Amino acid sequence: GPFRLASWDPDVSVRLVRNEAYYRPGLPHLDGIEWFTNVRTTTQRYKFEDGELDYLRDMSSADGALYRADPAWAARGRWIARKATNAIFLNTEMEPFDDVAMRRAVAFALDPSVLEKVRPEVVALDRVLPDSIPGPDRSEAMRVYDPEKALAELSRAGYPFDPATGRGGYPHEIPYLAIGDSFDQQVAEVFQQQLARVGIRVRLRVVTYPTYLAEVSRRGAVAMGGTGWNADFPDPSNFFEPTLSSSAIHDEGSQNVAFFANEAFDAVLATAHHERDPARRFELYLQAERIVRDEAPWVPAYVTRAFEVWQPYVRGYAPHPVLTQRYN
Numbered sequence: 483g484p485f486r487l488a489s490w491d492p493d494v495s496v497r498l499v500r501n502e503a504y505y506r507p508g509l510p511h512l513d514g515i516e517w518f519t520n521v522r523t524t525t526q527r528y529k530f531e532d533g534e535l536d537y538l539r540d541m542s543s544a545d546g547a548l549y550r551a552d553p554a555w556a557a558r559g560r561w562i563a564r565k566a567t568n569a570i571f572l573n574t575e576m577e578p579f580d581d582v583a584m585r586r587a588v589a590f591a592l593d594p595s596v597l598e599k600v601r602p603e604v605v606a607l608d609r610v611l612p613d614s615i616p617g618p619d620r621s622e623a624m625r626v627y628d629p630e631k632a633l634a635e636l637s638r639a640g641y642p643f644d645p646a647t648g649r650g651g652y653p654h655e656i657p658y659l660a661i662g663d664s665f666d667q668q669v670a671e672v673f674q675q676q677l678a679r680v681g682i683r684v685r686l687r688v689v690t691y692p693t694y695l696a697e698v699s700r701r702g703a704v705a706m707g708g709t710g711w712n713a714d715f716p717d718p719s720n721f722f723e724p725t726l727s728s729s730a731i732h733d734e735g736s737q738n739v740a741f742f743a744n745e746a747f748d749a750v751l752a753t754a755h756h757e758r759d760p761a762r763r764f765e766l767y768l769q770a771e772r773i774v775r776d777e778a779p780w781v782p783a784y785v786t787r788a789f790e791v792w793q794p795y796v797r798g799y800a801p802h803p804v805l806t807q808r809y810n
Contacts, residue, residue: 483501483504483810484500484501484504484506484509484510484809484810485498485499485500485501485510485514485515485810486498486499486501488514492519493519493520494518494519494520495516495517495518495519496516496517496519497514497515497516497517498514498515498516498517499513499514500512500513500514504810506810509810510809510810511798512809515809518535523540523541523542523545524542524545526538526540526541527541527545530791530793533793535793536792536793536795536796537790537791537792537793537796537799537807538790538791538792539562539788539789539790539807541789543601543602543603546602546603546789547602549789549791550789555791558791558792558793558794558796559789559790559791559792560789560790560801561603561787561788561789562787562788562789562790562801562806563605563612563613563614563785563787564612564614564712564785564786564787564788565612565614565615565712565713565716566612566710566711566712566713566785566786567607567610567611567612567710567711567721567782567785568607568669568708568709568710568782568783568784568785568786569607569610569708569709569710569780569781569782569783570588570592570673570706570707570708570709570780570781570783571698571706571707571708571709571739571740571779571780572584572585572588572705572706572740572778572779572780572781573704573705573706573739573740573741574740574741574742574743574777574779575701575702575741576702576704576705576741577705578639578652578654578656578705579705579706581639582777582778583635583636583638583639584635584636584639584652585777585778585779586631586632586635586776586778587632587633587635587636587639587680587682588632588677588682588706588778588781589625589632589775589778589781590626590627590628590629590631590632590635590680591627591629591632591676591677591679591680591682592625592627592673592676592677592781592783593627593676594606594607594627594783594784595627596672597669597672597783597784598784600668600672601665603786603787603788603789604784604785604786604787605784605785605786605787606783606784607782607783607784607785608623608624608625608626608782609624609625609771609774609775609782610721610722610725610726610770610771610774610780610782611718611721611767611771612785613785614716614785615713615716615717615718615721616716616717616718617718617764617767618718618764618765618767618768618771619764619768622768624771624772624774624775624782625775625781625782629645629679629680632680633645633680633681636651636652636680636681636682639652641653641681643680643681645679645680645681650681651680651681651682651683652681652682652683654683655683655684655685656682656683656684656685656705656706657684657685657687657704657705657706658670658673658674658684658685658686658687658705658706658707659687659689659694659697659698659704659706659707659708660686660687660688660689660694660707660708661688661689661690661691661694661708662688662689662690664691666708667686667688669708669783669784670684670686670707670708671686673783674686684706694707698739699732699734699735699736699737699739700733700734700736701731701732701733701734701736701741704739707739709725709739709740709780711724711725718754718763718764718767718770719751719754719755719767722751722767722770723751723755724737724738725737725738725739725780726738726740726742726747726774726779726780727747727748727751728742728743728744728748729748731743740779740780742777742779742780744773744777746773747770747773747774747777750766750767750769750770750773751766751770753766754766754767754770
């Protein structure tokens with residue numbers, strides 16, 4: 483690698499120094515890097531403005547807005563999309579989402595684009611695979627916002643709803659599991675209002691993160707809630723196989739929290755896993771996206787991005803297309 487470990491204090495920093503044995507002659511240009519840990523966001527900003535930090539990524543929404551609005555930083559800052567997906571899961575083994583029409587009604591009723599107005603670092607997403615991951619052509623729409631289709635699917639499930647009078651719809655409140663004091667809870671509150679407009683009434687059940695993890699991964703425990711996935715490596719397989727394949731289903735500790743089992747979907751993933759032609763692989767993952775769209779075990783909602791800035795004297799830095807903060 484380009485650097486080797488010089489020192490590490492878990493409570494303070496990690497210091498790396500240039501590796502003279504790096505296989506690329508002349509690189510890296512840097513003599514070393516020091517990463518500080520456990521530094522408050524506001525403290526990072528002040529250190530950055532005092533010249534004590536060369537690069538800054540962890541900042542509040544307000545501070546990010548200030549940097550983006552300041553012409554002095556216009557050429558030394560940019561958005562970096564995260565390699566992650568955030569969605570709503572619908573448990574396909576539990577009422578009422580054992581009916582595909584109910585799942586599709588939810589999918590058509592949600593409009594994640596409003597989340598972009600709440601937080602600038604949020605970008606609405608219509609598919610499982612975010613744009614930051616290499617994959618199939620994205621020109622074909624997947625999840626779409628269409629309240630009329632949501633009403634039609636709800637009627638097909640046997641629960642017609644009249645928005646003018648508020649009569650009808652699904653007759654029971656559906657518990658929605660959300661993590662308390664988090665953006666996950668804010669998202670749930672927005673979606674709760676959107677679902678109510680088409681006759682699907684949701685009751686938020688706010689829990690701690692450990693409770694959330696324990697419950698969503700237990701069979702028959704949670705009907706719906708927020709979910710997501712951060713890439714372990716930049717390939718479509720890492721988004722579909724651990725989260726939606728039947729092999730990821732377990733009675734306890736299930737990563738497939740929708741408990742979605744679909745033979746056609748599994749077959750597509752198995753073929754794509756061993757396919758060596760990139761174009762053919764991407765076509766298979768496009769088929770996988772279509773199955774998720776039509777069966778709606780997940781309703782893909784949004785992806786977050788981070789704003790990064792660096793000092794004027796930091797030259798030649800560009801974000802890596804896959805990995806973050808690469809200085810080799």
